[in-house]
Amino acid sequence: MPVFDLGLQPLANDFAGPDEAHSGYAPLRVMFCPRCTLAQLSVVVDPEILYRRYSYVTSISETMLDHFQKLMSLLSGETTGTSVLEIGSNDGRLLQYMQSHGMRVCGIDPAQNLCEIANSMNLRTVCGHFNKETARSTQSCFGSFDCVLARHVFCHVDNWREFIESLSEVTHPDSIVGIEVPYCVDMLNRGEFDTIYHEHTSYMTVQAMDALLKGSSFRIYKIVRFPIHGGAIMMLLCHRDSQRSTDESVAAYLKEQVTTQTWSEFSALARTNIEELKKFVSEKVSLGSTVVGFGASAKSTVFINACRFTRTQIRFITDTTPQKQWKLSPGTDIPIVDEGAILRELPDYAVCFAWNFRDEIVAKNTLARSKGVRFVFPIPRLEIV
Numbered sequence: 083m084p085v086f087d088l089g090l091q092p093l094a095n096d097f098a099g100p101d102e103a104h105s106g107y108a109p110l111r112v113m114f115c116p117r118c119t120l121a122q123l124s125v126v127v128d129p130e131i132l133y134r135r136y137s138y139v140t141s142i143s144e145t146m147l148d149h150f151q152k153l154m155s156l157l158s159g160e161t162t163g164t165s166v167l168e169i170g171s172n173d174g175r176l177l178q179y180m181q182s183h184g185m186r187v188c189g190i191d192p193a194q195n196l197c198e199i200a201n202s203m204n205l206r207t208v209c210g211h212f213n214k215e216t217a218r219s220t221q222s223c224f225g226s227f228d229c230v231l232a233r234h235v236f237c238h239v240d241n242w243r244e245f246i247e248s249l250s251e252v253t254h255p256d257s258i259v260g261i262e263v264p265y266c267v268d269m270l271n272r273g274e275f276d277t278i279y280h281e282h283t284s285y286m287t288v289q290a291m292d293a294l295l296k297g298s299s300f301r302i303y304k305i306v307r308f309p310i311h312g313g314a315i316m317m318l319l320c321h322r323d324s325q326r327s328t329d330e331s332v333a334a335y336l337k338e339q340v341t342t343q344t345w346s347e348f349s350a351l352a353r354t355n356i357e358e359l360k361k362f363v364s365e366k367v368s369l370g371s372t373v374v375g376f377g378a379s380a381k382s383t384v385f386i387n388a389c390r391f392t393r394t395q396i397r398f399i400t401d402t403t404p405q406k407q408w409k410l411s412p413g414t415d416i417p418i419v420d421e422g423a424i425l426r427e428l429p430d431y432a433v434c435f436a437w438n439f440r441d442e443i444v445a446k447n448t449l450a451r452s453k454g455v456r457f458v459f460p461i462p463r464l465e466i467v
């Protein structure tokens with residue numbers, strides 16, 4: 083049944099140059115299954131369109147480095163193995179970190195431009211989607227891996243069954259698989275509606291994952307929660323007949339309930355978050371204040387279009403990613419500029435669409451704040467720093 087609907091929306095990461103056309107719009111509507119508690123988008127956009135001009139680069143920030151550190155210590159507590167395959171390895175930031183800690187690393191990612199960056203840094207990266215065919219060819223070139231990691235990639239996958247089956251090709255009986263997903267319960271409780279966009283075809287609960295794995299050769303043996311990206315869980319999988327005991331965290335997460343009522347409360351919270359930011363920006367702009375955006379994340383596209391902001395309201399959005407700078411935000415054509423623009427232009431307000439890096443953003447903008455720039459965090463509730 084439908085539980086959340088933002089209508090027709092542009093593709094969130096479709097940042098296009100002034101001479102390029104944007105890829106268009108598609109419905110952004112979430113359907114929920116009360117039986118297995120899985121939520122999925124009603125429409126899946128062709129991956130060829132969605133990822134052909136992919137500008138999302140894993141941000142290298144204090145927050146992310148701290149997360150990488152936590153992942154390393156988790157993995158070294160779980161396995162003595164030293165080889166890692168990362169599915170959706172992006173430009174290889176995590177692989178680089180793991181390699182520097184003595185791991186034998188390999189990546190697989192569909193974005194040609196990002197694979198080239200990773201390979202140029204000697205981080206072996208296969209270019210392609212993870213499926214039976216690429217899993218087999220990766221295994222025949224590099225052997226099986228002690229650990230397979232898929233961070234924030236499972237929710238991008240439409241053919242889950244093939245994804246899970248392909249894991250058998252690249253693992254051995256003692257391998258572990260770490261699947262990190264945005265945690266649906268955190269998203270629902272905090273009204274993080276801007277993490278709903280066309281690339282995220284599913285919103286995962288542990289019950290839904292457990293149901294999916296029932297007929298497979300894998301099972302979840304442990305779940306670890308992380309604050310990254312507004313709340314995420316790492317589901318650790320092992321082969322079904324492995325000797326590993328199932329940690330008590332699994333039963334605890336299986337008890338967390340998501341119902342149609344949870345989605346309806348989330349929907350109301352999301353509308354409040356949209357209305358609050360809309361009102362705030364409209365009032366400030368009508369009083370002559372300048373407002374800009376901070377962080378051209380996919381979330382910024384969703385938030386800005388849900389609020390129907392224009393480029394006269396949000397003058398520009400800053401972002402540290404070179405691939406995004408001097409491009410236009412989908413749906414509104416708000417320009418993306420470098421982060422130095424904050425100090426050059428000294429706007430009155432910078433709306434932080436990368437709210438998931440709140441503490442880091444506040445800390446690194448002390449100078450701008452001392453010069454009068456106020457930072458606005460729209461999630462979980464409007465906050466001005």
Ligand code: TMP
Nearest residue numbers: 141143377378379400401402403436439
């Ligand atoms: P993400 O939340 O999807 O990782 O996207 C965060 C975006 O925000 C990414 O494009 C990088 C950008 N960013 C900045 O521009 N400045 C910052 O200080 C941080 C932490 C992120």
